[in-house]
Amino acid sequence: MKIKTLSRSVDEYTRERSQDLQRVFHNFDPSLRPMEKAVEYKRALTAAKLEKIFARPFVGAMDGHRDGVSCMAKNPNYLKGIFSASMDGDIRLWDISSRRTVCQFPGHQGAVRGLTVSTDGNVLVSCGTDCTVRLWKVPRPTLEDSSVSSENFIEPAAEYVWKNAFWAVDHQFEGDLFATAGAQLEIWNHNRASPVQSFQWGTDSVISVRFNPGEPDILATSASDRSITIYDLRMSSAARRIIMMTKTNSIAWNPMEPMNLTAANEDGSCYSFDGRKMDEAKCVHKDHVSAVMDIDFSPTGREFVTGSYDRSVRIFPYNGGHSREIYHTKRMQRVFCVKYSCDATYVLSGSDDTNLRLWKAKASEQLGVILPREQKKHEYNEAVKNRYKHLPEVKRIVRHRHLPKPIYKALGIIRTVNDSKRRKEDRRRAHSAPGTIVTKPLRQRRIIKEVE
Amino acid sequence: MELSSEDNNLTEKVLPPIEQESDVELETKVKKYLRGEGADLETLKDKKLKTQLASREKLYGKSAKTAAKIEKWLLPAEAGYLETDGLEKTWRVKQTDIANEVDLLSSRNQYDIVLPDFGPYKLDFTASGRHMIAGGRKGHLALVDMMSMNLIKEIQVKETVRDVAFLHNEQFFAAAQKKYAYIYGRDGTELHCLKERGAVARLRFLKNHFLLASVNKSGQLHYQDVTYGGMVASIRTGKGRTDVMEVNPYNGVVALGHTGGTVTMWKPTSQAPLVQMQCHPGPVSSVAFHPNGHLMATSGKERKLKIWDLRKFEEIQTIHGFHAKTLSFSQKGLLAAGTGSFVQILGDSSGGSSSHNYSRYMNHSMVKGYQIEKLMFRPYEDVIGIGHSMGWSSILIPGSGEPNFDSWVANPFETSKQRREKEVHLLLDKLPPETIMLDPSKIGAMKPSRRKEKPSRGEIEAEKEVAIEAAKSTELKKKTKGRNKPSKRTKKKKEMVENAKRTFPEQGHNNTASKKRRIGEDAAAELPASLKRFARKN
Numbered sequence: 001m002k003i004k005t006l007s008r009s010v011d012e013y014t015r016e017r018s019q020d021l022q023r024v025f026h027n028f029d030p031s032l033r034p035m036e037k038a039v040e041y042k043r044a045l046t047a048a049k050l051e052k053i054f055a056r057p058f059v060g061a062m063d064g065h066r067d068g069v070s071c072m073a074k075n076p077n078y079l080k081g082i083f084s085a086s087m088d089g090d091i092r093l094w095d096i097s098s099r100r101t102v103c104q105f106p107g108h109q110g111a112v113r114g115l116t117v118s119t120d121g122n123v124l125v126s127c128g129t130d131c132t133v134r135l136w137k138v139p140r141p142t143l144e145d146s147s148v149s150s151e152n153f154i155e156p157a158a159e160y161v162w163k164n165a166f167w168a169v170d171h172q173f174e175g176d177l178f179a180t181a182g183a184q185l186e187i188w189n190h191n192r193a194s195p196v197q198s199f200q201w202g203t204d205s206v207i208s209v210r211f212n213p214g215e216p217d218i219l220a221t222s223a224s225d226r227s228i229t230i231y232d233l234r235m236s237s238a239a240r241r242i243i244m245m246t247k248t249n250s251i252a253w254n255p256m257e258p259m260n261l262t263a264a265n266e267d268g269s270c271y272s273f274d275g276r277k278m279d280e281a282k283c284v285h286k287d288h289v290s291a292v293m294d295i296d297f298s299p300t301g302r303e304f305v306t307g308s309y310d311r312s313v314r315i316f317p318y319n320g321g322h323s324r325e326i327y328h329t330k331r332m333q334r335v336f337c338v339k340y341s342c343d344a345t346y347v348l349s350g351s352d353d354t355n356l357r358l359w360k361a362k363a364s365e366q367l368g369v370i371l372p373r374e375q376k377k378h379e380y381n382e383a384v385k386n387r388y389k390h391l392p393e394v395k396r397i398v399r400h401r402h403l404p405k406p407i408y409k410a411l412g413i414i415r416t417v418n419d420s421k422r423r424k425e426d427r428r429r430a431h432s433a434p435g436t437i438v439t440k441p442l443r444q445r446r447i448i449k450e451v452e
Numbered sequence: 453m454e455l456s457s458e459d460n461n462l463t464e465k466v467l468p469p470i471e472q473e474s475d476v477e478l479e480t481k482v483k484k485y486l487r488g489e490g491a492d493l494e495t496l497k498d499k500k501l502k503t504q505l506a507s508r509e510k511l512y513g514k515s516a517k518t519a520a521k522i523e524k525w526l527l528p529a530e531a532g533y534l535e536t537d538g539l540e541k542t543w544r545v546k547q548t549d550i551a552n553e554v555d556l557l558s559s560r561n562q563y564d565i566v567l568p569d570f571g572p573y574k575l576d577f578t579a580s581g582r583h584m585i586a587g588g589r590k591g592h593l594a595l596v597d598m599m600s601m602n603l604i605k606e607i608q609v610k611e612t613v614r615d616v617a618f619l620h621n622e623q624f625f626a627a628a629q630k631k632y633a634y635i636y637g638r639d640g641t642e643l644h645c646l647k648e649r650g651a652v653a654r655l656r657f658l659k660n661h662f663l664l665a666s667v668n669k670s671g672q673l674h675y676q677d678v679t680y681g682g683m684v685a686s687i688r689t690g691k692g693r694t695d696v697m698e699v700n701p702y703n704g705v706v707a708l709g710h711t712g713g714t715v716t717m718w719k720p721t722s723q724a725p726l727v728q729m730q731c732h733p734g735p736v737s738s739v740a741f742h743p744n745g746h747l748m749a750t751s752g753k754e755r756k757l758k759i760w761d762l763r764k765f766e767e768i769q770t771i772h773g774f775h776a777k778t779l780s781f782s783q784k785g786l787l788a789a790g791t792g793s794f795v796q797i798l799g800d801s802s803g804g805s806s807s808h809n810y811s812r813y814m815n816h817s818m819v820k821g822y823q824i825e826k827l828m829f830r831p832y833e834d835v836i837g838i839g840h841s842m843g844w845s846s847i848l849i850p851g852s853g854e855p856n857f858d859s860w861v862a863n864p865f866e867t868s869k870q871r872r873e874k875e876v877h878l879l880l881d882k883l884p885p886e887t888i889m890l891d892p893s894k895i896g897a898m899k900p901s902r903r904k905e906k907p908s909r910g911e912i913e914a915e916k917e918v919a920i921e922a923a924k925s926t927e928l929k930k931k932t933k934g935r936n937k938p939s940k941r942t943k944k945k946k947e948m949v950e951n952a953k954r955t956f957p958e959q960g961h962n963n964t965a966s967k968k969r970r971i972g973e974d975a976a977a978e979l980p981a982s983l984k985r986f987a988r989k990n
Binding site for chain 1: 527703743834848856861883895
């Protein structure tokens with residue numbers, strides 16, 4: 001006869017000294033946990049509600065410019081600083097943590113339209129409507145700079161005058177060249193007073209330009225003839241070109257997937273393209289009510305932030321059709337430029353009301369040092385909320401955002417208009433021979449043609 | 453080179469026999485962790501969703517496999533067993549024999565505590581099995597720490613005590629006394645007097661929902677939320693007085709056994725029972741639920757013990773011979789039945805989960821014929837607590853308790869700090885009473901979207917009646933200045949009822965259409981064969 005009964009000795013199951021950690025035992029058997037699904041659902045609901053309670057995205061505003069902020073540039077080597085330029089020619093370097101101006105770069109006579117920093121962080125290039133391109137030497141940040149309240153005024157290292165006003169500028173990655181957009185697309189070198197190379201197509205001006213982060217010789221431009229063109233510097237003409245229905249205000253390349261680019265369009269949507277195959281958009285991101293003025297990708301490549309003429313800043317997932325977050329304030333007027341910070345935590349917006357605003361990328365994120373247990377709890381909350389976010393109660397809480405009245409009303413009007421268009425289309429199709437009426441998907445509809 | 457390839461083939465084909473066995477065991481373990489079948493993705497039309505769900509299903513499979521594999525490293529203890537060799541039968545093994553074979557710590561768990569003055573004792577254990585509350589009929593309440601056999605507090609309430617139950621931990625317990633039910637704290641202070649319930653016969657606590665359920669002498673079922681004290685539901689069962697009440701731990705449903713032989717199952721949000729089962733020809737004397745929620749054992753006064761499958765509501769097994777006054781399932785599935793002074797433990801002799809065959813495992817006769825009042829297995833230990841007419845006892849039943857506890861679920865070695873943290877977490881995870889349903893896995897599932905079906909005739913009639921009732925019960929504005937004539941008022945009311953009826957179309961059309969068809973068919977049957985082709989074809 002063999003008999004064994006459970007007997008647990010207290011020593012094995014409790015700690016020896018009070019400095020030791022408590023002993024924890026796991027048994028993942030589901031039969032020990034009745035109603036685990038209901039408990040998980042309750043936790044998802046609580047997590048969704050807590051997220052809304054802690055959602056305070058606005059961190060602060062940087063005040064100092066005397067005219068609307070027209071463009072911003074970020075230095076990839078220095079997380080704390082951001083350059084911004086305004087419509088009256090005032091260029092400033094800000095320290096984000098103290099939200100003060102570190103130094104100013106006076107010199108431009110008219111509006112500054114483009115601002116960019118070289119990849120090593122030494123040279124700041126600016127261009128404006130006064131037909132000049134100025135190069136500045138960026139001061140090395142030292143401990144004294146952040147505490148000293150007096151501002152320095154820096155003289156330009158070089159100043160090149162050219163024939164036409166400029167609209168945008170961008171610097172090559174890991175290179176010496178930068179490109180300006182004006183009447184034509186011009187490629188400059190730091191040391192030369194006139195462009196090294198120039199591209200032209202048609203008579204329309206080029207509005208924006210962006211170099212590819214993966215391939216240093218490829219750049220994308222958008223022109224006022226509603227086209228998006230991809231150039232290769234090694235060739236003498238354009239590589240790809242498409243013409244859309246409305247003009248593109250700004251372009252951004254995905255830093256993690258450098259063959260994909262997203263274009264911020266005048267009709268309120270952003271179009272994501274695969275650079276190799278431009279005849280069809282990969283994804284259409286629709287949520288803005290008015291023209292999208294600027295777009296910037298997060299360094300993770302999974303999200304991008306857009307600023308629009310309708311006074312709001314939205315954050316979209318890279319492959320999703322709708323925004324996951326919207327930021328707005330009564331005081332923030334038309335947003336002209338946005339930047340995602342290089343640590344993917346903050347979003348900066350420069351707007352017409354002369355302020356730069358700093359927002360959190362994840363509205364309910366806890367900033368500062370987080371203990372590992374807290375971090376685990378946050379991750380668990382996020383995961384359990386995502387598991388049940390399709391159910392009506394949780395979905396209602398997670399999706400809820402307060403919209404300013406003009407945007408809310410405009411969205412309602414757009415919805416009605418689209419519904420009635422679709423109904424009319426359906427009726428037309430129902431009353432005509434099958435196959436005669438073919439609708440193109442939205443990804444193709446907005447592209448008129450691909451040239452060359 | 454040819455030789456090496458042959459070698460490779462051989463090693464691939466032949467696995468050592470130990471590995472093969474563990475594969476089969478691994479499969480059963482993985483099934484346990486998978487918690488049911490995977491989703492059927494073929495019916496989905498949305499490709500994006502399909503790929504997302506497919507990758508998720510893969511992840512579930514992986515995590516179930518990992519959980520199954522680490523089981524042998526993570527679980528420190530193994531279950532108890534009782535194996536006899538040759539002709540010896542397990543039910544002939546006495547407690548004294550077990551005491552000889554087993555270590556000192558376990559033999560401390562075999563005892564009889566004799567308290568002759570205070571009547572039959574009922575008992576309850578906390579979820580971790582560490583504390584026990586014993587309540588004697590003549591008013592003796594004792595809170596005991598089972599691990600150190602320490603009497604924490606005992607009080608004499610000088611009234612009849614019919615039942616005792618712990619709340620969420622050992623700090624609070626409830627006692628059903630002569631006129632009302634009372635809640636006491638750990639040091640014996642009376643915290644609450646629950647007057648609404650009346651004279652309570654049975655008390656049970658639903659842990660996940662923080663609901664104290666009770667059935668009183670007139671057969672009314674009460675649910676009270678103990679966190680804020682509100683009465684969630686008081687249900688008149690309409691089946692008369694009963695004191696057989698048990699909670700199904702799997703889904704939080706309360707089962708009552710009635711004198712007509714029916715077992716009804718209730719949830720707090722509805723006035724009608726969820727299920728009514730005719731279990732026995734005579735009165736039901738006790739009910740017990742298996743922890744996995746699929747099995748229910750009932751015993752009736754006609755000396756039969758029946759095991760039911762709750763998924764199909766079918767009887768699996770009947771055991772003749774004795775009528776059990778009290779029944780209890782252990783964590784490992786052993787069933788204890790107590791009659792008079794005799795305890796019989798039944799074990800599941802078939803291994804699989806689909807078939808159940810309960811047969812004799814162990815017996816025990818109470819010393820000096822003390823009459824058994826209540827049986828309850830102690831969680832996480834191989835021990836059963838017996839409350840009887842002269843006090844309480846405990847005996848060893850090898851193989852009844854779950855060997856490995858999870859510290860986050862129930863920890864018998866809890867410190868006070870851990871207990872307080874756990875209380876806060878339990879409160880945060882408190883479920884609303886609407887989540888009590890027969891199948892708790894339906895929570896969080898999406899109903900497949902059906903095309904709108906036409907409501908059936910009965911439904912339309914019901915809606916019509918509701919609308920007419922609403923129209924009739926609307927209050928008309930009282931007019932003044934001579935305009936408030938009774939004839940005009942009745943006319944107005946009739947008009948409103950007519951309007952309500954008008955929204956529902958006539959139901960007679962279907963009948964005439966079907967009538968016409970039937971006539972046509974009859975006519976076709978009557979026509980001679982040569983004229984049949986002129987009959988109207990439908």
